[in-house]
Amino acid sequence: MAVKRLLYYPEDETRLRQVSRRVSNVKNKRLKRLIQDLKDTLESQPGAAIAAPQIGSLRRVTVVKFGQNDDADEEPMLTLINPEIIEAGADETGFDGCLSIPEVYTWDTPRPSWIRFRATGEDGGEIVRRVEGMDARVIHHEIDHLDGRLFLDRLQDKDELYTPMPAENGKTKMVRLIDLPRMS
Numbered sequence: 675m676a677v678k679r680l681l682y683y684p685e686d687e688t689r690l691r692q693v694s695r696r697v698s699n700v701k702n703k704r705l706k707r708l709i710q711d712l713k714d715t716l717e718s719q720p721g722a723a724i725a726a727p728q729i730g731s732l733r734r735v736t737v738v739k740f741g742q743n744d745d746a747d748e749e750p751m752l753t754l755i756n757p758e759i760i761e762a763g764a765d766e767t768g769f770d771g772c773l774s775i776p777e778v779y780t781w782d783t784p785r786p787s788w789i790r791f792r793a794t795g796e797d798g799g800e801i802v803r804r805v806e807g808m809d810a811r812v813i814h815h816e817i818d819h820l821d822g823r824l825f826l827d828r829l830q831d832k833d834e835l836y837t838p839m840p841a842e843n844g845k846t847k848m849v850r851l852i853d854l855p856r857m858s
């Protein structure tokens with residue numbers, strides 16, 4: 675229906691930090707519109723997932739593309755309403771990035787190595803699934819958004835943030851934010 679404007683850190687931080695409320699009526703017309711807006715907006719972006727608060731709607735809805743592990747094929751978009759973690763494996767540190775924090779990446783966010791979750795699908799049916807690796811990181815990151823949490827909050831070392839910069843050989847290299855030349 676429409677590509678929406680994303681909320682960004684830090685300018686929209688107050689709104690990104692709010693907790694989203696549960697969806698009670700899955701057949702609601704406004705919810706259908708929200709889901710389509712999430713899909714259209716994700717389609718226009720390089721990310722693997724998007725959560726409703728990122729387009730300014732404080733509802734517990736996310737659209738994800740699983741299949742983000744190296745050996746997997748990316749799956750079609752999947753809508754998860756009221757997603758909840760049932761069970762999770764031990765934390766491991768790994769990659770993170772966020773559409774609301776563009777061009778900033780880390781390899782240092784602790785998140786569960788696998789997750790079993792429950793959610794309601796677009797058609798009102800129950801989804802129960804176990805995902806691991808990057809897919810577990812993705813769903814965990816999105817549920818964080820629904821709780822008003824950003825990946826920066828989970829970093830033990832705030833210096834472990836990188837941004838791509840042009841390298842001498844015409845490629846790009848990852849440079850730590852703290853090592854960037856300061857504007858004065």
Ligand SMILES: [Zn+2]
Binds near residue numbers: 815
């Ligand atoms: Zn995010």
